[in-house]
Amino acid sequence: MPQLDSGPSMNIAIVGAGPAGFYTAEALAALCPGCELDLIERLPTPYGLIRSGVAPDHQTTKTIQQTFERIAQSINLRFIGNVEIDRDISLAELRDAYDVVVLSCGAPHDAPLDIPGHKLRGVYGATAFVGWYNGHPDYAELAPLLDSPGAVIIGNGNVAIDVARILAKSVAELASSDIAAHAMRAIAASRIGDIHIMGRRGPIEAKFTNVELRELGELEEAVALAQPDQIPGALGDGLSPRERREKAKNLECFRLFAAADAAAHRRRIRFQFYARPVAILGAERVQAVRFEPVRIDAGRVAGHGQTFDVPCGLLVSAIGYRIRALGGLPVAETGDRLANAAGKITAGLYVVGWAKRGPSGKIGTNRGDGEDVAQRIKAEESAAGKPGFAALEAMLRRRGVHWSSFTDWKTIEAAEIAAAPAGAPRRKLVRVDEMLALCAK
Amino acid sequence: MAFAVTALCIRCKFQDCLQSCPVSCFYEGENMLVIKPEDCIDCGACEPVCPAEAIVRDNAPGAEEWVEFNRKYAALWPNIRKSGAVPEDAEEWVGVEGKLETQFNPAPAPR
Ligand SMILES: Cc1cc2nc3c(=O)[nH]c(=O)nc-3n(C[C@H](O)[C@H](O)[C@H](O)COP(=O)(O)OP(=O)(O)OC[C@H]3O[C@@H](n4cnc5c(N)ncnc54)[C@H](O)[C@@H]3O)c2cc1C
Numbered sequence: 274m275p276q277l278d279s280g281p282s283m284n285i286a287i288v289g290a291g292p293a294g295f296y297t298a299e300a301l302a303a304l305c306p307g308c309e310l311d312l313i314e315r316l317p318t319p320y321g322l323i324r325s326g327v328a329p330d331h332q333t334t335k336t337i338q339q340t341f342e343r344i345a346q347s348i349n350l351r352f353i354g355n356v357e358i359d360r361d362i363s364l365a366e367l368r369d370a371y372d373v374v375v376l377s378c379g380a381p382h383d384a385p386l387d388i389p390g391h392k393l394r395g396v397y398g399a400t401a402f403v404g405w406y407n408g409h410p411d412y413a414e415l416a417p418l419l420d421s422p423g424a425v426i427i428g429n430g431n432v433a434i435d436v437a438r439i440l441a442k443s444v445a446e447l448a449s450s451d452i453a454a455h456a457m458r459a460i461a462a463s464r465i466g467d468i469h470i471m472g473r474r475g476p477i478e479a480k481f482t483n484v485e486l487r488e489l490g491e492l493e494e495a496v497a498l499a500q501p502d503q504i505p506g507a508l509g510d511g512l513s514p515r516e517r518r519e520k521a522k523n524l525e526c527f528r529l530f531a532a533a534d535a536a537a538h539r540r541r542i543r544f545q546f547y548a549r550p551v552a553i554l555g556a557e558r559v560q561a562v563r564f565e566p567v568r569i570d571a572g573r574v575a576g577h578g579q580t581f582d583v584p585c586g587l588l589v590s591a592i593g594y595r596i597r598a599l600g601g602l603p604v605a606e607t608g609d610r611l612a613n614a615a616g617k618i619t620a621g622l623y624v625v626g627w628a629k630r631g632p633s634g635k636i637g638t639n640r641g642d643g644e645d646v647a648q649r650i651k652a653e654e655s656a657a658g659k660p661g662f663a664a665l666e667a668m669l670r671r672r673g674v675h676w677s678s679f680t681d682w683k684t685i686e687a688a689e690i691a692a693a694p695a696g697a698p699r700r701k702l703v704r705v706d707e708m709l710a711l712c713a714k
Numbered sequence: 715m716a717f718a719v720t721a722l723c724i725r726c727k728f729q730d731c732l733q734s735c736p737v738s739c740f741y742e743g744e745n746m747l748v749i750k751p752e753d754c755i756d757c758g759a760c761e762p763v764c765p766a767e768a769i770v771r772d773n774a775p776g777a778e779e780w781v782e783f784n785r786k787y788a789a790l791w792p793n794i795r796k797s798g799a800v801p802e803d804a805e806e807w808v809g810v811e812g813k814l815e816t817q818f819n820p821a822p823a824p825r
Contacts, residue, residue, distance in 0.1 A: 292736070333756070333757055333758045334757060334758070334759065336755055336756065336757050337736045337755070337757050337759075339755060340736050340737050340755060482762070482763075483762065484762040514805045515728075515765050518765055518808075519765075634733065635733055635734040635759060635763075636734070636736050636759065637732070637733055637734045637735045637736045637759060638733050638734075640735075640736065640738065640795075641733075641795070641796060644795065
């Protein structure tokens with residue numbers, strides 16, 4: 274197609290092949306036809322948290338991958354896997370090579386659980402634990418301890434529910450998932466009976482969404498339980514009509530959980546509210562978590578009463594996410610995103626997705642980000658005559674970096690599908706060297 | 715497979731679905747939205763977030779005619795990708811029955 278815009282076309286590097294990266298590529302291809310679009314990803318595989326965050330038993334959510342595959346194959350997009358900014362090349366080098374750089378690298382680090390004992394064996398952040406059961410190469414060797422009857426999950430969002438559900442499901446229930454083989458084996462041998470989901474605030478303040486909550490009431494071998502005296506009879510004031518509807522549905526769920534019978538279930542998911550962790554106890558590995566009961570006074574959490582200990586051999590904290598300063602860039606005060614003004618960091622450098630907004634929204638929310646930033650790039654940037662991929666390729670060759678293409682990913686994917694156990698969609702490869710062995714040289 | 719918007723959306727039009735839809739398959743009429751069945755990837759992200767509980771999967775009882783309704787109007791109305799204003803009286807129309815007969819406006823959203 275002839276270029277209607279005047280001048281040469283831009284070359285643009287997008288860093289991170291999660292939802293935000295793909296949506297940005299799609300929007301840029303539509304707005305700036307003819308631009309060179311390179312999608313750089315630290316893993317040999319694309320799709321970010323769709324592959325390594327979204328729960329392995331939520332396969333309908335994972336069908337969104339097909340949308341990204343369609344994007345990759347319908348526009349002129351070069352996937353460059355196994356290349357990490359700050360490891361293989363610096364951000365400064367990348368910016369020297371490309372007219373525009375868009376960061377879509379997510380915010381994938383756990384907010385720290387800053388209490389005594391957090392370094393004990395058996396204590397994991399949600400990123401590590403979720404990465405482990407989803408076969409993320411960084412966490413394939415985690416080998417979490419599932420050998421004690423108690424497990425504690427700290428946090429009141431959907432990630433806490435995902436972790437509890439995966440720990441509570443039977444092998445039969447997980448058979449149609451794409452859970453990593455090592456995790457499937459570990460969960461089949463797990464001795465966990467009681468899974469405590471602990472929250473500092475109450476059932477109304479909890480960030481669970483209703484579908485996720487309801488799902489816990491429909492498990493084969495596990496029952497969800499709540500303490501009747503912790504479930505308020507009414508919603509109270511100060512909620513919008515929409516919040517009222519959502520929270521009312523959650524309360525209804527919790528009332529069912531409060532009335533459920535714990536007997537005759539192999540596993541129990543126990544919701545406990547108004548308790549904040551003060552210490553993790555244990556000599557060499559975690560043996561219990563000490564909590565202090567709290568009251569909510571004028572919206573603030575205040576401790577009151579005797580502490581109590583919840584015995585456990587596994588502790589997963591799912592209390593939020595932090596970003597690490599890529600290329601030394603300033604981080605926003607909240608700690609969970611890069612400092613930016615509506616997606617712009619500085620001339621020629623933009624940010625989208627979780628790295629821009631922090632950990633919020635649904636997968637589709639990243640689409641709006643991509644479209645907005647593409648508009649800005651079209652309006653504010655132009656080709657500066659930088660070399661683009663040629664320069665990147667030269668650097669990668671010089672440094673002996675073996676990168677993967679989208680065709681290589683399709684080869685990896687085919688191998689994963691071919692190795693799938695009966696009823697499962699795929700068996701994930703979890704080691705980078707295994708993946709690279711399948712890639713063209 | 716696809717999802718479809720039913721009459722429960724009429725005059726509610728909360729547009730939460732747009733935030734969760736990964737493929738922008740919604741189209742906008744004067745007082746409701748519809749899903750283009752050909753573009754829907756059946757991921758199910760929109761259904762639980764609809765405050766009016768207006769979205770159904772195509773295998774739900776009675777859903778077939780809604781898929782056809784959605785197909786028809788998706789061809790006539792503009793694509794909507796980002797949420798606009800929610801009608802001020804949206805809350806009052808949640809769950810009201812018979813809206814198709816008394817409230818539906820087949821006109822496309824003004825653009
Ligand atoms: C446990 C969990 C479950 C979730 N479940 C759901 C769900 O069911 N439904 C839903 O709608 N949303 C869900 N989400 C949210 C959803 O995953 C996010 O909205 C979305 O993935 C954010 O997209 P992103 O592209 O900004 O970041 P990511 O998906 O995190 O993608 C970032 C990519 O950048 C790469 N990268 C990072 N640093 C570098 C670097 N230095 N160089 C090169 N590449 C790099 C990463 O490897 C990754 O592939 C879930 C999130 C989590 C954590």
